[in-house]
Amino acid sequence: MLKPEIRSEIELNAKQNIQNKKISPIDQYKEAVHSRPTLLFRQVYNYLIEKLAQGTWKEHEKLPSVRSLSEELHVHRLTVFKAYQLLKDTGRIYVKEKSGYYAFPMTKKEYPLPNHLEYHPPENFLLGSDQYSFSQALVDPTLLPNRYFSEYAKKVFDIYPKVLSTYSSVQGDEELRSVLSVYFANTHQLYLEPDNILITTGAQQGIDLITRAFVRQGDYVLIERPTYHAAITIFEDQGAQLIPIDIHAEGYNLAAVEEQMIRYQPRVFYINPTFHNPTGHTIPASQRKKVVELAEKYQCLVVEDDSFRDIYFGDTAPPPPVASYDTEGWVVYIRSFSKYAAPGLRIAALCTHSPRMNALMNYKYRMDNGAPLLNQKVFLLYLASERLTGHLEKLRTALCLRKEAMEQELYQAGWSWDSPKGGLSLWVKLPAFAGDTQSIMERCRQNNVVFSPGIAHDSLRQMDRYIRLSYSFMNEDQIRKGMKILIEAVREGHQDVTDVP
Amino acid sequence: MLKPEIRSEIELNAKQNIQNKKISPIDQYKEAVHSRPTLLFRQVYNYLIEKLAQGTWKEHEKLPSVRSLSEELHVHRLTVFKAYQLLKDTGRIYVKEKSGYYAFPMTKKEYPLPNHLEYHPPENFLLGSDQYSFSQALVDPTLLPNRYFSEYAKKVFDIYPKVLSTYSSVQGDEELRSVLSVYFANTHQLYLEPDNILITTGAQQGIDLITRAFVRQGDYVLIERPTYHAAITIFEDQGAQLIPIDIHAEGYNLAAVEEQMIRYQPRVFYINPTFHNPTGHTIPASQRKKVVELAEKYQCLVVEDDSFRDIYFGDTAPPPPVASYDTEGWVVYIRSFSKYAAPGLRIAALCTHSPRMNALMNYKYRMDNGAPLLNQKVFLLYLASERLTGHLEKLRTALCLRKEAMEQELYQAGWSWDSPKGGLSLWVKLPAFAGDTQSIMERCRQNNVVFSPGIAHDSLRQMDRYIRLSYSFMNEDQIRKGMKILIEAVREGHQDVTDVP
Structure with missing residues (x-):
């Protein structure tokens, strides 16, 4: 029953792929992101998802065997196996050893x-x-340097009397980006030009920008388990399929990460490797370099959300960010700044290499045409002082x-x-x-x-x-x-x- | 050749439509927005767009007649006619009286x-x-009240010493929204609760929010011709098909607006009816009420961008906004505020009735989790003063x-x-x-x-x-x-x- 549609769609996709030519590298990248052919196993997966949503199989009921489903749908057994694997990895079904696949009690929509x-x-x-x-x-507002910030805000108007008369550039205040590039080099082993930095209204906007620019409906995204709840919302809303990667006190199981990269060719791996939210774990330095190697090898963009780096207990600062090992431009680094000083300013930095920066700026333009200049200048004065x-x-x-x-x-x-x-x-x-x-x-x-x-x-x-x-x-x-x-x-x-x- | 795919897709879409049940009204609306069946004429249109992009017909070359194409594709002649109509309305082909349809010199992508x-x-x-x-x-920064704003900014820190320690709510500062609701009632004949107002980072973010929440790939959007260039970019980027509506010194041709609403069932009509950008035209009061009636009748969301209302020459202020005639909630009103006072603050108000507000807030949350509080408070003090x-x-x-x-x-x-x-x-x-x-x-x-x-x-x-x-x-x-x-x-x-x- 499913067969003729699947076949014709695959043929159509193959044709469309051949027709992509004479386009610039950035368009090519965008095109590739947009037009991935719908793989056969993915279509079987979608078919099963719909059946699960309809309640075809009740909670803990057994699904058809790989063999019988492959015969019913006229597809290869390996195709059904891969579809079942994805259902398992995305938490829709579970496996009982030597017995088969079973439906989970609740679909995501119901939960x-x-x-x-x-x-x-x-x-x-x-x-x-x-x-x-x-x-x-x-952070408790009573722990924040509110008085200092009042001073800085007043000073901003003395130094830049027309600060409220002008827009910032889309990418963000150039002075602030210059100071940040020096700051990153001195403290993060991260060597960036001001042009590699985009000022966003909070780290969350960074995740949203990356998602809009690089993730399309149906793309796979590796995500830590557990993770930051807003990241789940943002990726799922874009229609991404989230593939969880467990995080432990010792870090990731890198063999499992590689396996999922091979299996799903994910677009993005979203990580929060330093004082991870919610577990507090920190990925050891030895694993950081390897994460970058995997990203390069499998062309998967690592999105490193680094929001908690400043809050360490004891004398030892955490290891340098994963992004500091990146030489080929496969990491986008999101650094929230104002959280521990003046959360109301909503200042974060998104760091990446061109041409990804161009794609992100296009969305930043649409979204808000650049962060408000006043907030950037207030933070600039604070960052440039020794008070931080x-x-x-x-x-x-x-x-x-x-x-x-x-x-x-x-x-x-x-x-x-x-x-x-x-x-x-x-x-x-x-x-x-x-x-x-x-x-x-x-x-x-x-x-x-x-x-x-x-x-x-x-x-x-x-x-x-x-x-x-x-x-x-x-x-x-x-x-x-x-x-x-x-x-x-x-x-x-x-x-x-x-x-x- | 095209026929079997088209048929099966239509059947599939019809099935999916029947299966939409047991969902909340807002989800139902979202669902409806997402899952519009791909109409047959639309598929013929897509087929022709692809052919045009491939250069099947050169500049000013004649396309096949309606009759011959309908025979080739095994579809009704009216279907081909509607596809040609859409190609014409979106500027891909033109008509020569009694001769046929001809390809335009350039595709959009090349221009x-x-x-x-x-x-x-x-x-x-x-x-x-x-x-x-x-x-x-x-506006020239030398014309703006920069000194006053420095004072207000300093005052904000006296009144709200912890303003930088806290986030605004996603919807925006409640005090500001309360003052705005009074301001709108007094000056715009627009009666809104504070909960009908969402503070955005500039009017452009309002357009982007509405587009993300309510416009899906392939949806039709009526747009004035000419119009605000960023609106074109934002709608096109979302994959909307833009149907132009000419704007004249006397207003719109409302019969043409109605005709296009019937023909395309557009999701949105984006208008800038007061000192229109770029023409400066103002839609007369008599037409404003009718625009709302059409919106209600054809369930098309009117997005009224009201950025230039404050700048009138002579003694007469412009007529009240189109939104002031709205009783059924079919207008979303975007009011840019800081443009004429402190553009750097980036404060605009987006006004609409629930449940649309909920959908917009979901995207606002993802985008930046609420406008920075400092900027809202500075604007609040200015708005509450008599200086505006x-x-x-x-x-x-x-x-x-x-x-x-x-x-x-x-x-x-x-x-x-x-x-x-x-x-x-x-x-x-x-x-x-x-x-x-x-x-x-x-x-x-x-x-x-x-x-x-x-x-x-x-x-x-x-x-x-x-x-x-x-x-x-x-x-x-x-x-x-x-x-x-x-x-x-x-x-x-x-x-x-x-x-x-």
Whole structure:
């Protein structure tokens, strides 16, 4: 039944591919991104996805064997096998050894990201004394150098009296980009021209820009598991197929990364290798170089989101970014800056080599025609001063104390987690006796405690035994109080369950 | 040859349409936007576009007759007729009465928008004394209340000392949205709740947001001809098919608008009805209500870009916006604000009714998670003061003088144009003897004069006998000097041509 359509479409795609000629290299790249032929196994996959969505197979019901499906669809068994593999890798089905493939209880659509994670809180999000937020990986405003920034902002108007009369260029203020290129060379072992830097309105805009410029409907994207929840949303919204790569305290299983690169020829590998959100893990220096080698070998763009580098505990700064090993231009580096100093400025730098820069600037132009100049100039003055270093030292100490307060509460409760050497959050495993996350969240919310559930950070929506607890937003006293409520809510839930006659 | 594929695809689409159920109204809307079946005539159109791109028919060569093509493709003659109609409406072919359809000399791809229009100039775009820019519809920074804004910015830090420590909400600062809702009611006859307003980083981001949320590859979009060049870029980039609607001093031909709405069921009608860019025309109040009625009747979203309302010459303010007639939520209103006061702030308001607001906020979240709070607060203080009115009065007078200086030069040269009653630019017809725009632009650039060519404002890329001259960026003296150079360059070109033996 499926066969004639598949065949004719493949023929059509092959024809279209031959017709691509006489175009510039950048257009060629774009064209290649746009016009990948729909592979046969992909069409079988789409066919199965639709069947799963229709409920053809119930939860935990067995799917047809590879052999029988290949006969039904008149395609090779290997084609069905690859389609099943993709369904497994994207969390739609699971395998039982020597038995076959089974449908997962929920399709993704029925299990969306929790709504409250979609948006940041409004500007009046300073909590009341009886409210405890562990869900926001934001720094407590009382820890930020607000007074200094008022001064810098006033100074900007003295130095650039017409700063509000003009636009920035699309790429961003040239002075700021020059200072950043020196800063990156001195501190990141990252050697960039100002033209390799694009100023974005926050790191999230960087991810969105890259996605619009380089990811098309149906493209594969490797993504860490767990990962930053907004990245999942942005890639999925573009129609990407997310292939998860587990991240551990020791880093990635690089053989598995290579295997998935061979299998799916992914367009992008999105990584957050330094004080990873949410786990806090840091990919060792030895693996960083190899990630770049894999990217070059399989022509997969590595998108390195480096938002937590500044927050390390102890004396040792983290290893240089993955981007510092890049010589062939296969890494796009996103460096959030204002997060730890003045989040309201929304300044991040996106670093990459031309001609990718041109494609990104085209979208930046459409999106907002360049970041507001005032914000860039305020940040420039701050970055050019010596105050950044002093502020970050104090901030690290304050955050470390908060982390320790949270860890003490968890330790006393007997919970388990990997203690991170940096970042803003703990990735905590719920105790075995805990009920489901949904009801824990509900009970916590009734007691004014919020946290981020594990499934929000998992493209497979399965990590429901984990929660992310951020220690950056509240002081030690609030953290201790909030944690006691949270731990009690989990215990109570357990009693509710065991009390049932 | 084409027939079996077309048939099976239509059947498939029909099936998919039936399967859309059990989804929320907003998802239903999204779904409908995404999954429009590819109509048969559209497939014939795509087939012909490909042939045209391949050069199957040379410039001005006749295409097959409707009858012969319908026989070749095994489709109804009306289907071929509709495909030809679309090719004609999108500027790919033209008709000779009683003869047939002919290929246009250039495909769009071979005639892209001029590169220099893609980006705004860098922040140091203040011109040297020997440079004359008529290409930027920006206000001369010396006409802007820079000193006041320095004061407001400093005041913001006194009133909100932690303004840089926090994010705005995705929708924008609530105080600013409240003040805007009062402002719109008092001055625009536009009655909105703060929740109907979304703060964007400039009007262009508003267009991009709407395009991402509501326009899909292949959707039809009605667009004025001529129009704002960035809007053409943004819609085309999303894969929209642009159907031009001529704009005249008297307004639109509403019968033609209705005809195109019936024919193409467009997703969006993008309009700039008040001191239209580039012509300066204003759609009369009597037509505004009818545009809304058509939008409701044919379920076509009207996107009203209202960037020039504040700049009127004489005593009469323009009629209320088209959006003020909207009762059913079929208009999205984009109001640029900072352009005439502090363009560097990049503040615009996008107004629409829920549930469209939700879809737009989803994209705003992905894009930048909300406009920077500092910029919104600075604008809030200015808007809440009485200074805006006083500033705009002075600005109108200054710009009117500049317009008159430009018009005097044109008048003396004997050129023709419609004198606008507001806005920042003149839409000028080149004299009959003038050479092609490309060489005029080249000669002007050698003499440090730049302007915006007509084709950049035309989705059909055909209005090469017009140019847009902005009078907002230079003072009268510079305008006179620059105009003399421009007019001389056109004359010289003429002599070059007539001098050829």
